Amino acid sequence: MIINNSPALAPLLLLAAAISIPVLALLSKRLAYLTAIATSLVATAVSVLNLWRVWESGPLRYHFGGWTPPIGIEYVVDPLSAFVALVVNAVALVVLWHAMGLADEEIAGRAVPYYSLVLLLLCGANGMILTGDLFNLYVFLEIFSLACYGLIGIGEKQAAVASFRYLIMGTVGASFYLLGLGFIYIVTGSLNMADLRNILPLVYGNPAITAGLTLIVVGMGIKMAIFPLHGWLPDAYTYAPSTTSALIAPLGTKVAAYVIIRVLFYVFDAGYVSGALPMTDFIAWLAAIGIIYGSVLAIAQNEMKRMLAYSSVAQIGYIGLGIGMANPFGFIGAVLHIVNHAFMKGTLFLVAANLRKNSGHSDIARLDAAYRKKLPWSMAAFTLAALSMIGLPPTAGFFSKWYLALAAVDKGNWVFLAVILVSSLLNAVYFFRILERVYLLPPPAGEKEGEGFPLKSKTGAGLGLGEEKWGLMIPACVLSFCLLLLGIGNAGIVKGVIQRIIPIGM
Amino acid sequence: MIDFILGHYVYWAIIALLIIGLYGMIFKNNLAKKLIGMTIFQVAIIMFYVASASKWAATVPVLDTALGAAEAAKYISPLQHCLMLTAIVVGVATSGVAFALVISIFRTYKTLTESVLLERMKSS
Numbered sequence: 001m002i003i004n005n006s007p008a009l010a011p012l013l014l015l016a017a018a019i020s021i022p023v024l025a026l027l028s029k030r031l032a033y034l035t036a037i038a039t040s041l042v043a044t045a046v047s048v049l050n051l052w053r054v055w056e057s058g059p060l061r062y063h064f065g066g067w068t069p070p071i072g073i074e075y076v077v078d079p080l081s082a083f084v085a086l087v088v089n090a091v092a093l094v095v096l097w098h099a100m101g102l103a104d105e106e107i108a109g110r111a112v113p114y115y116s117l118v119l120l121l122l123c124g125a126n127g128m129i130l131t132g133d134l135f136n137l138y139v140f141l142e143i144f145s146l147a148c149y150g151l152i153g154i155g156e157k158q159a160a161v162a163s164f165r166y167l168i169m170g171t172v173g174a175s176f177y178l179l180g181l182g183f184i185y186i187v188t189g190s191l192n193m194a195d196l197r198n199i200l201p202l203v204y205g206n207p208a209i210t211a212g213l214t215l216i217v218v219g220m221g222i223k224m225a226i227f228p229l230h231g232w233l234p235d236a237y238t239y240a241p242s243t244t245s246a247l248i249a250p251l252g253t254k255v256a257a258y259v260i261i262r263v264l265f266y267v268f269d270a271g272y273v274s275g276a277l278p279m280t281d282f283i284a285w286l287a288a289i290g291i292i293y294g295s296v297l298a299i300a301q302n303e304m305k306r307m308l309a310y311s312s313v314a315q316i317g318y319i320g321l322g323i324g325m326a327n328p329f330g331f332i333g334a335v336l337h338i339v340n341h342a343f344m345k346g347t348l349f350l351v352a353a354n355l356r357k358n359s360g361h362s363d364i365a366r367l368d369a370a371y372r373k374k375l376p377w378s379m380a381a382f383t384l385a386a387l388s389m390i391g392l393p394p395t396a397g398f399f400s401k402w403y404l405a406l407a408a409v410d411k412g413n414w415v416f417l418a419v420i421l422v423s424s425l426l427n428a429v430y431f432f433r434i435l436e437r438v439y440l441l442p443p444p445a446g447e448k449e450g451e452g453f454p455l456k457s458k459t460g461a462g463l464g465l466g467e468e469k470w471g472l473m474i475p476a477c478v479l480s481f482c483l484l485l486l487g488i489g490n491a492g493i494v495k496g497v498i499q500r501i502i503p504i505g506m
Numbered sequence: 507m508i509d510f511i512l513g514h515y516v517y518w519a520i521i522a523l524l525i526i527g528l529y530g531m532i533f534k535n536n537l538a539k540k541l542i543g544m545t546i547f548q549v550a551i552i553m554f555y556v557a558s559a560s561k562w563a564a565t566v567p568v569l570d571t572a573l574g575a576a577e578a579a580k581y582i583s584p585l586q587h588c589l590m591l592t593a594i595v596v597g598v599a600t601s602g603v604a605f606a607l608v609i610s611i612f613r614t615y616k617t618l619t620e621s622v623l624l625e626r627m628k629s630s
Contacts, residue, residue, distance in 0.1 A: 135589055139592055139596065142596045142599070146600065153610065157614050160607050160610040160611045160614065161627065164537065168531055168540060168541075168544055168604075171547075171600055171604075172528075172531065172544075172547065175548055178593065182554055182555050182558065185558075185586075
């Protein structure tokens with residue numbers, strides 16, 4: 001029965017499709033695109049199925065080749081992994097849909113490898129999320145990262161340099177992870193997460209375990225771009241093609257954050273990593289500095305993609321802060337922010353892509369009132385996502401910040417509370433800078449309404465909505481609408497999914 | 507103390523390799539040399555795993571009819587070697603992607619020296 005194999009279905013399908021797309025492209029390019037979209041759609045459907053099965057009958061454990069762990073490799077679908085996998089696949093599906101209208105123009109001639117790499121990236125992400133084996137996780141991490149380097153490298157001139165820097169830092173991160181894993185394996189003799197969960201309490205306090213955990217957290221911290229390990233991120237996001245940034249910004253760092261949560265709270269014990277070994281305190285303080293640092297630098301940027309990249313550094317700080325506070329509210333906030341930020345950054349980068357497509361640049365200083373006429377729906381989506389980033393109810397961003405603030409109060413740490421509040425203010429500063437230009441400035445003098453804006457491409461000017469292409473506008477709107485849905489349905493997510501999985505020992 | 511140093515000589519060598527690799531990645535000005543540093547760093551970790559599997563008075567993990575399967579302690583652990591086969595493959599793939607990027611950088615900027623590269627990136 002195929003339904004019994006559903007945990008392994010998504011990564012395998014994505015891998016098979018990634019390999020077959022270059023072959024299919026020989027027949028017809030259109031066919032290759034449709035395969036990419038269809039596979040992504042199926043992967044999303046499988047994630048929904050997994051989540052439903054977990055809901056009905058509790059965590060699923062899928063043993064590869066019938067070998068029982070700890071000897072064999074297993075996939076574990078619990079509410080957390082099913083939920084994060086669903087978010088990753090859903091966001092990627094929308095971004096791929098958007099890429100259909102953009103890839104031919106922006107990365108002309110390289111669209112087919114782009115689709116192939118995207119599916120490889122998703123394969124890696126799904127594998128990292130679902131696997132229950134720490135070494136298997138390393139392999140999927142490298143699949144994911146290699147696809148990332150490729151996707152960034154196909155961008156404009158500087159992209160290859162940005163990608164090279166990311167490759168060096170990313171490989172160091174993955175190597176640190178592998179080294180740390182070696183320490184833990186030598187002491188415990190197991191690589192299986194559930195098995196390690198039982199063995200590790202016997203060897204807590206062993207310096208090799210401490211060193212191993214530190215190496216793993218630092219390694220994944222590089223991938224997650226937590227301050228001060230974020231050096232690769234701004235260049236990589238800025239110079240990557242817009243379609244790539246829209247994919248990597250929501251997904252890349254989140255998957256690493258998920259791995260840190262998995263290792264700290266499910267392989268190790270929340271009581272240990274926040275008590276005997278004050279690992280989480282370090283993460284929380286670094287994240288708090290990162291939030292302020294990222295927000296301040298975002299204000300200083302003049303290019304929208306670069307601004308969003310620095311804003312990502314700040315937003316990753318929120319996730320790190322939630323992880324670092326290591327209490328139930330912090331955990332809820334971190335997981336919720338992983339989801340919310342995926343949708344928010346997805347929307348914002350899609351709109352940045354639409355701006356670049358329309359006018360050939362995304363410089364904030366050159367935005368003016370004409371844009372509210374030319375891109376009304378994209379700018380509306382941008383506004384909604386910006387409000388969510390600032391944290392206005394009922395958008396999704398409010399709720400994750402609310403839980404993080406509750407966690408700070410619960411922990412009695414007023415510095416963290418102040419950081420959360422101040423950074424909301426800073427978010428407002430850098431987003432209102434754009435919104436003010438687009439919505440509050442009078443239209444340029446001497447121009448009639450809706451005129452005076454040179455459209456770069458001549459296609460589809462007469463859709464009646466003032467937008468250039470449906471295929472570019474609707475995905476951004478869908479993602480931003482999801483922000484409202486997530487905000488309104490947030491109680492359901494917290495009660496139905498996250499509260500079920502709050503780690504023991506918090 | 508002497509025992510501590512001599513008894514772990516493999517690990518000291520691995521630490522030295524790790525440091526050489528990190529040094530290469532951070533301080534070398536040439537992108538290709540940075541990649542060499544990266545490879546040394548990866549190899550050091552592979553050596554670390556393989557060294558951890560070594561054992562005195564034990565044989566390769568293939569069933570020996572004379573020994574039988576009962577005395578598992580007479581065989582060395584095969585798992586680290588298998589893991590490292592995968593890691594080597596991953597390392598090769600990483601180097602491949604890295605060199606492709608280096609070639610692409612060279613074609614665009616006609617240099618691999620980082621300081622010159624940064625200047626040309628600014629001026630373009």
